[in-house]
Amino acid sequence: MKLGTIRINGKPTVIARVADDKAVALDFAWMEDLIEAGNAGLDSAAAAIEAAVAGRLPVIDLANADWMAPNPRPSKILGCAVNNNNLNQYAVKPMTAPMFFTKGRSALTGHNKSIELLKDHGQSIPEPEPVIVFGKTAKNVAPENALDYVFGYTLTNDVTASGVKFSQDSIALKQRPEVIKPHHLAWRPKFEGGEDTYLLFIYHSKSKGADTFAAMGPWLTTKDEIPDPNALRVRGYIDGECYADDSTANYFFPVERVISEASKWFTMEVGDCLHTGTASKGTEKHPRGNIGTYLNLYDGKLTDVEIDGLGRLSNRISVGS
Structure with missing residues (x-):
């Protein structure tokens, strides 16, 4: 079953798909009520x-629906960072656990809506990926039980503005040697020569959670239609050309581990959204995949995410001042 949320005369309305371009209104005020x-x-x-x-x-x-994100009111949106073997082949040290970032509700936007980039965001890349929507509260869930907590899946374009991330939102501090602790340096190799007391801090709020940076939908597909979330083909398009053709089978951490780890640190509530990892593998014309695709160069063009079984999400790029 495919469910969604649209505005009718300005009012959010929960719908179910009847056919490709047809739906029926449901008697629920919000998607969370249905879940x-x-x-x-x-x-x-x-x-x-x-x-x-x-x-x-x-x-x-x-045909001219005013789409919202399938669940416009999650208590939290989490993303699993760098969860793709195409990216991790360049890791100096392998990850030991999934890494997360957060987005607020204000980052959500719907199908056929604009992704709004500021010039200050600089180079900004798309990240096509599936999203888990939780069906019940999850806390300290074991991987083998993780899928029991899933209500369904949708798809997202998890925009990342690396331009602002590595300019305004990064800082390297040279600390005094007596301040440095082992955990400060464990994530990276030891520099050869000189004092090894530089610490790098990167903050993700503006680069990951800005308004419209969580385009999502159009449909929320119930989990019974997706037998294996670790075997989904994921494609990304820019101006009609495929720049990434990948699979969730290429994840560094499988979906069950991502859910389990998220529930260790956060109480995942009904309707919460969890991005499970980007598609990154490129195509012949776009060998660098998503990391070489800059949305800010395509003002007015469309960017799309397509995932087998989940559908296709389309958004227009708008670069402002």
């Missing part, structure tokens, strides 16, 4: 679809 209802919520949605097909409920034409 919290459990099987009863899914049964209600299935009954509405059946009634729409039979002509007993009105059908919504989605």
